[in-house]
Amino acid sequence: MDGEIAEIGSRAVPPDPSIAEAVGRHHSLATAVADLVDNSIDAGAQHVFIRFVTERGRPVGLRVIDDGRGMDDATIDRAMTFGGRRHYGESDLGHFGLGLKAASLSQADRLEVYSLALGSALPVGRRIDSDEATRVAMLDPSRLPEMLALPVSLLAGEPIPHGTVVAWSGMRTFLGSSDPAELTAWLDETMEELRAHLGLVLHRLIARGGVKISVDEFDVAYGAPGASRTVLPIDPLGYRGASQAVRLVGTLPEGSFELAAHIWPVAQQAAPEFRLEGLPGGRAQGFYVYRNERLLAAGGWNGAIRGGRDYDLVRIVLDLSPVVEPHVSINPEKSGVEFDADLRNAIGAASSSTGVGLRDFLGEAGVVASASRRRARRPVTLSEVRRGLSPALRESISSSVELSEHGPVEMRWKSLAGGRLVEVDLERRTLWLNTRHRRALGAVTGDADDLPLLKMLLLLIYSRYFEGSMLGAKEKNELQAWEELINEALDEELERRSYGEEPRHER
Template identity: 30%
Template sequence: MESMQLEPEPRILIESLRDIGYSFNSALADIVDNSITANARNISILAIPSDDFRIAIIDDGEGLGRDELMHAMRLGSTDPRCKRNLNDLGRFGLGLKTASFSQCRRLTVVSKKNGEVNAFTWDLDLVASENKWTVLEQKRTDAIPFIGEMRETGTLVLWEKLDRLTGVNGSGKANYDRIISEAQDYLSLVFHRYLAGERGLKRIKINVNNRTLDPIDPFNVSNQATQPSPVENVCPGVTMQAFTLPHRSNYASDAEYEKFALPGGYLKNQGVFLYRAKRLILHGTWFGIAKKTALTQLCRVKIDIDVNQDEAWKIDVKKVSAQLPEEVRASIKQLIAHIGAPSKRVYRRRGARLTRPEVYPAWNAIKTGDKTLYCINRKNPILDSFNSSLDDDQRAAFKTVLSLVESSFPTESLFYELSNNEGSVCFEEMEDDDFSNAVLTFFGSLKQMGKDEDDILSIMRSVDLFVRRWNEVLSILGIEER
């Protein structure tokens, strides 16, 4: 057997590395990771819209000497199998390069250490034209943009030729205000524990265009109505803690309530928030174990893993995805079973606990003079829960759909059928899965409104949809009736 060396084509591989799945926000976060690992306390991101759009990420960390910087510019500069310091947010030795290449065609890194300034540049157009792994050393650093913003020690990462935002030769039109605003919110969430100076972490400050970011705590622990569970040690290197967020009535304003909903709303963002070395990796997932329902929409689970858990959790190079190990899956299942159903107990049916039960019909009949107007009840818990999970554009579209259904009600056809053959009029039963979701959503929505479980069951016994299949309702809720 004869061994052979097959060197990759630089011009092909470098372009392929640009498309491994970074978003603008995740790419920025990867650069911030390096700054935190370098013990930076202040990180500035400058992204000033202009004809020649550039982005600079500047920190006051320990900095790198010439040889260290040259090594850091190498693709795959760190072995992911090596044991890392517990505060090391890197893994593959690729993040600086692949995150940058995903956004720009020219990457310059300047670093100050021990009074020396060194700088190297990757220019992808040069790599493509020469078909060689050519990196440029910058001898005249004083002309590098934003270098005047650096402190005595630290590093400047400069992105130029941002073709993924501006198009080739700056031909595209990007909404810079939106891009920068979304990046601010993203970083405020991903690094919220560092921005808050959580116990055991050095507090950092991140500025984006001179605006200091405030942490966005997805668990809202500062609100006294938040219900935390005890911290559970799942296995070595992994801890878990569940939080039930406050009901809407416990917020000072609608704006505050929406802030902690996070983009997409409470229904979308329920589930696991996975942290690696206190840095958010992913959030809003049950890892396929359970569906997202209104009953669990206020539940968020914080899972902390250390940097030695990367292989078990299959953390990817972008640090935005992971897989749930089997030993943790059982704990999550048990947690969901606990929070995803009412208390397992006997419900003793009573005659009329509620003097005027609210039945929350799907349709309202409204008398206006000598006419009766039929309209869909937007306050029905199932419709209201779904509507609350939508963003503004989706909510407007849903409103249009409801209006279409209302205005297209087949009044004449229904009246004719009822007059001639009442027994022929029927409605299709819900599929079992849809019915189960309806039961859990209805029950969960009313429970989050603060209603007692017995009162909710009394209400549900007055709803035609549920009465016809009452035994199924009790089975879905895990309740025995006597």
């Protein structure tokens, strides 16, 4: 009874429509858009526009427009098939054959693609709806030139001579608020988060000038885009003197590989390249894994090392090569990796040409980190602010006070009942501000970090209430008193700003 059972036949099994729900479920908006930009770069695009489509300020869709080689009928059919893996070149960023579909349908109910191949005069178009994810509709070719000529599909004001437009509609992950101020703030915040993510994961490609990526808003009610924002490179190893990295060599059955081990300079910890996404740089300690110059993992030890405070300044670069790649699993969203046991062991045994091993390097990093923490305790403790203040102010807080061990808080806007100014939300660790008063208090742009003076003063008052999991009777009475005083002052402030109009009682 031993041995393998012989095959008597086979048949192709098409993917179940539910595959659309399974793949890409871990995508964020930023990682989904990054997957589309990967496709544009693989197609040789020199310019990529990411366009948030709005209707009188309300976000309703998104387009990614590029001037790459474009696609013909056969190529677009393959691109729209789940698991339809094309032939990937050695330098391509694509990997699974899932990116376009999984990324798009993780965010939107409808995906449309219009493409004009280099050297062709006939564009092609396809459509997929999320409720029939394995059904690909062919779009009327007579209408496609019109679609490519629409103002919302233009690249720098001109129709693409060749390239692709990816259009999302029926957005599931966009803010559903009807409040104009909230929508403006959300869009600004989302565009900046997207710029930061793309600037990080594609920093090598952007820095060498291979592609220019821009983000803008196009309001269909007005028929014109707003000012574009260029994606700038954010190099997580971009400190002065970065060439001083320790080169460690490891060995696998397939051959040798190299690690570039960095200790970030203590004096440069305020740099945005260290504080990725505005968070303390120590949270991004670990391995920085690149494939074809694209960053796949920004930090994390992948089971090779047990992290800790002593390694806050450590960043180790691993470029995937044919030697290493068989030992690394990349998730479909290209936002994380896993190392197998062979690679973890090889990393642990890696050493430099002078005999410095990984453990020696980490020991030195621990000494540097420990020395950087030797400072006098500061007399004030505040909650770290993860969102709501500018990076410069967040850094000022970090360098001026002790940060609470209870974790960061966010300062955000939403409509609050009764016209009150603030609300303490312990469950979400958020200090909510009433968007109803945002403009009256001087906000102009709707940026997430607006009204810095007001927010800093509120942080000084309310920070300590986030140091527990619940509020006692004493704390509730204090909050009631603060609310009454602040609301009285708010009423008077609004009355003074009305310049002689009837007082507005907004409590």
